[in-house]
Amino acid sequence: xxxxxxxxxxxxxxxxxxxxxxxxxxxxxxxxxxxxxxxxxxxxxxxxxxxxxxxxxxxxxxxxxxxxxxxxxxxxxxxxxxxxxxxxxxxxxxxxxxxxxxxxxxxxxxxxxxxxxxxxxxxxxxxxxxxxxxxxxxxxxxxxxxxxxxxxxxxxxxxxxxxxxxxxxxxxxxxxxxxxxxxxxxxxxxxxxxxxxxxxxxxxxxxxxxxxxxxxxxxx
Numbered sequence: 001x002x003x004x005x006x007x008x009x010x011x012x013x014x015x016x017x018x019x020x021x022x023x024x025x026x027x028x029x030x031x032x033x034x035x036x037x038x039x040x041x042x043x044x045x046x047x048x049x050x051x052x053x054x055x056x057x058x059x060x061x062x063x064x065x066x067x068x069x070x071x072x073x074x075x076x077x078x079x080x081x082x083x084x085x086x087x088x089x090x091x092x093x094x095x096x097x098x099x100x101x102x103x104x105x106x107x108x109x110x111x112x113x114x115x116x117x118x119x120x121x122x123x124x125x126x127x128x129x130x131x132x133x134x135x136x137x138x139x140x141x142x143x144x145x146x147x148x149x150x151x152x153x154x155x156x157x158x159x160x161x162x163x164x165x166x167x168x169x170x171x172x173x174x175x176x177x178x179x180x181x182x183x184x185x186x187x188x189x190x191x192x193x194x195x196x197x198x199x200x201x202x203x204x205x206x207x208x209x210x211x212x213x214x215x216x217x218x219x220x
Contacts, residue, residue, distance in 0.1 A: 020123050020132050020151075023080035023096055025219040027052040029198070032218045037173075038211035039064050040180055041147065045078075053082040059100075061138070063145060066180045069108070072145075074115050074138060076102025093124040104140050115140040127158040130167060145177035153190065165192040169203065171213070186213045 025031050026049065033045045040063065047057035056079050064071040078100030086093040097120050104115035116139055123132035130153035138145045150172045159165035167190035174183050188205035198220035205213050 020125055020130055021215065021217055022094065022123070023047060023098055023121070024049045024052065024055045024082055025199075029219055031055070031057075033215065034217075035215040037213055038207065040066060040175065047078075047080060055080045063138070063179055065178055069178065070106060072104055072106045072138075072143065074102055074104040074117075076100045076115065076117055078117065091124065091126045094122070096121045104138075104142075106142060109142045113140045113142055128155050129153065130155075130169075143177055145175065145179055147173065147175055147179075149173045151188075159192075161194055165201075166190070167192070167203075169205070171205075184208070188213060 021033065023031070023045075024047070028049065030048045031045070033043075035041070035043045037043075041061070043059060043061045045057060045059040047055040049055035056077070058075070058077050061074040061076070062072065063074070078098055080096060080098040083095040083097050085095075097118075099116070099118040101114065101116040103112045105112050117137060119134065119136040121132060121134040123130070125131070130151070132149075132151045134149045136147045136149075138147075151169050153167045153169040155165060155167050157166070169188040169190055171186040171188055172183060173186070174180075184207050186205050186207045188203045190201060190203035192201035193199060198218065200216075200218045202216040203214065207213060
């Protein structure tokens with residue numbers, strides 16, 4: 001039996017206890033995600049990855065202006081691509097891109113409208129530090145919204161495969177198109193657990209205004 005070198009073994013350990021939300025978990029894997037961003041944003045997604053470098057699925061997104069001026073509900077299909085991956089000694093970095101289309105309904109326009117979407121995500125992680133930058137763009141002839149999210153995380157200990165992982169996160173987020181005028185900051189606590197059949201993690205916390213933020217993801 002071939003024995004892995006120490007750097008290769010550590011890379012596999014990092015990959016097996018990956019701490020971040022990704023649109024592609026692993027080949028032949030499925031991902032279910034629920035996110036609650038206060039009254040401003042709620043989203044649900046289901047994806048399946050036939051190969052390690054792409055996945056496809058569907059999602060539902062609800063957006064509401066912080067002053068209650070309008071609300072939107074968007075249902076979409078989406079394709080996710082792994083653009084680039086770096087397997088580094090003791091770390092992993094990724095760049096993802098996605099795009100799709102669907103239909104949207106809004107409180108400030110009648111009927112439904114064609115609604116394409118696109119986005120990018122870059123992330124870097126070890127077993128102690130984590131960082132990601134994500135930009136998601138929603139568009140139709142009635143609106144244009146971009147949601148940018150930056151997360152920086154620190155683990156108080158190096159977790160092993162099959163053991164619970166704990167992360168402390170700082171999150172910054174901006175919304176465009178009249179959803180939320182100021183940058184939004186949040187402090188979050190993330191718990192992650194991997195098993196032989198998949199993994200699950202959840203994060204929850206509050207923004208500077210005291211609003212609840214949470215996300216739950218299951219990979220299987």
